[in-house]
Amino acid sequence: MLRLYNTLTKQKEEFKPINPPYVHFYMCGPTVYDYFHIGNARSFLMADVIRKYLIYKGYKVKYVMNLTDVDDKIIKKSNEEKISSNEVAEKYIDSFMEDVRKLGMKKADVYPKATEHINEIISLIKKLEEKGIAYNVNGNVFYDVSKFKDYGKLSGKKIDELESGARIEINEEKKNPLDFSLWKKAKEGEPFWESPWGKGRPGWHIECSAMSSKHLGETFDIHAGGNDLIFPHHENEIAQSEGATGKPFVKYWLHFGFLNINDEKMSKSLGNFFTARDILKKYSPYAIRMFFAQAHYGGPLNFSEELLTSAEKGLEKINNLRDKINEELKTQNKDGVNPDFDFQKFEDRFVEVMDDDFNTPQGIAVLFDFVRDVNKVIAENQSLSSEFYKNVKDFLTRTAVEVFGILSFEEKKSAGDDKLEKELIELLIQLRSDAKKEKNYALSDRIRDELNKLGVVLQDSKEKTTYKISHR
Numbered sequence: 001m002l003r004l005y006n007t008l009t010k011q012k013e014e015f016k017p018i019n020p021p022y023v024h025f026y027m028c029g030p031t032v033y034d035y036f037h038i039g040n041a042r043s044f045l046m047a048d049v050i051r052k053y054l055i056y057k058g059y060k061v062k063y064v065m066n067l068t069d070v071d072d073k074i075i076k077k078s079n080e081e082k083i084s085s086n087e088v089a090e091k092y093i094d095s096f097m098e099d100v101r102k103l104g105m106k107k108a109d110v111y112p113k114a115t116e117h118i119n120e121i122i123s124l125i126k127k128l129e130e131k132g133i134a135y136n137v138n139g140n141v142f143y144d145v146s147k148f149k150d151y152g153k154l155s156g157k158k159i160d161e162l163e164s165g166a167r168i169e170i171n172e173e174k175k176n177p178l179d180f181s182l183w184k185k186a187k188e189g190e191p192f193w194e195s196p197w198g199k200g201r202p203g204w205h206i207e208c209s210a211m212s213s214k215h216l217g218e219t220f221d222i223h224a225g226g227n228d229l230i231f232p233h234h235e236n237e238i239a240q241s242e243g244a245t246g247k248p249f250v251k252y253w254l255h256f257g258f259l260n261i262n263d264e265k266m267s268k269s270l271g272n273f274f275t276a277r278d279i280l281k282k283y284s285p286y287a288i289r290m291f292f293a294q295a296h297y298g299g300p301l302n303f304s305e306e307l308l309t310s311a312e313k314g315l316e317k318i319n320n321l322r323d324k325i326n327e328e329l330k331t332q333n334k335d336g337v338n339p340d341f342d343f344q345k346f347e348d349r350f351v352e353v354m355d356d357d358f359n360t361p362q363g364i365a366v367l368f369d370f371v372r373d374v375n376k377v378i379a380e381n382q383s384l385s386s387e388f389y390k391n392v393k394d395f396l397t398r399t400a401v402e403v404f405g406i407l408s409f410e411e412k413k414s415a416g417d418d419k420l421e422k423e424l425i426e427l428l429i430q431l432r433s434d435a436k437k438e439k440n441y442a443l444s445d446r447i448r449d450e451l452n453k454l455g456v457v458l459q460d461s462k463e464k465t466t467y468k469i470s471h472r
């Protein structure tokens, strides 16, 4: 029985989807004005693991992640880079998709874009206006929080606490400081759409209400996002959707914990700001996924390069077993021993810990216990049957590959690529040694450093230079 912590009720609850085996799952996606940072990567990756575990459990998951492609930050970037906001959005949607693929995330079933749902957004605002929950001041439309009695139920705060605690945008057009924009009147040089309130563009919160109900229904199972979205973003989504439909919006709210960098808050001014791209240049996606899965999704987590390096090291054990399995399964061995190994015990333990609010650190621990016990059996037997290795592979495939994404059984490259790679590295080593002979040390150092950045570490000895490929 799967139980999960629901931010809305502040307790662990049994997971009962509205229409099993279907699970409708909405995850707040990126605002596409830049590469996403490693804190966002944690949320996206843990949502990916949770989605994959639900699939492992036999649920048919429809997973929707929105792309906010019209926003103040995008407009700002478009002015800075002197390209249209459309071009900014397209550029960063492409880079987002590339990073998603590199990080081994399963693509969403739908990536709705705000700019492609303007009609849905307008009709939702109209509905709120008709009900007297939204008001128009000179082409700016606001949500009147005093008209929604449950406002604050997700963050667990009362309206007056929220007013004093939160940083709220000051705007004299608003009746109440907590009221928020549903429709923003177009300013000079900004993208706009025609609407009953004049030219303008949607606010951020209304996008998610409109797009989630279009793709998942007015009431759906899971809505997830980073902790920092609980207030005001998710609180406002609830107010908009429930205000308009009178029905419950979401059954289970999941939130991902905050990521610190070397025990400090990540910020551009502190110089400890990393994008997922930066990290992918130095570490394998498997190590990054392993690092995140080793912490519970809901708690805070500290990020450091040492921890990533140790995740990478930890993976060696499981990779070594993978190599052994691949080797053994190249030929059919019917004569080997088929040992009495309790696969079911590990499967049961895996489900037991993961059913407890997706306890991935424990799930990873089960995997490593499994690897240890399999290695013991291998050490104790001269020859093992192919059937045994197939069962080991099946278990690792269902868990390490398909849920955690920390392992792959596929050969990454063809033999031809490896040969070319080797020849190219050796060519560069030769060129570096020529540069050294000509006392062009700037060039020889540069070749060494650039190779290093690519994960190719050169080792000089008296006779010759060899190399080692790290972070694979």
Ligand SMILES: [Zn+2]
Binding pocket: 027, 028, 029, 208, 233
């Ligand atoms: Zn959202």
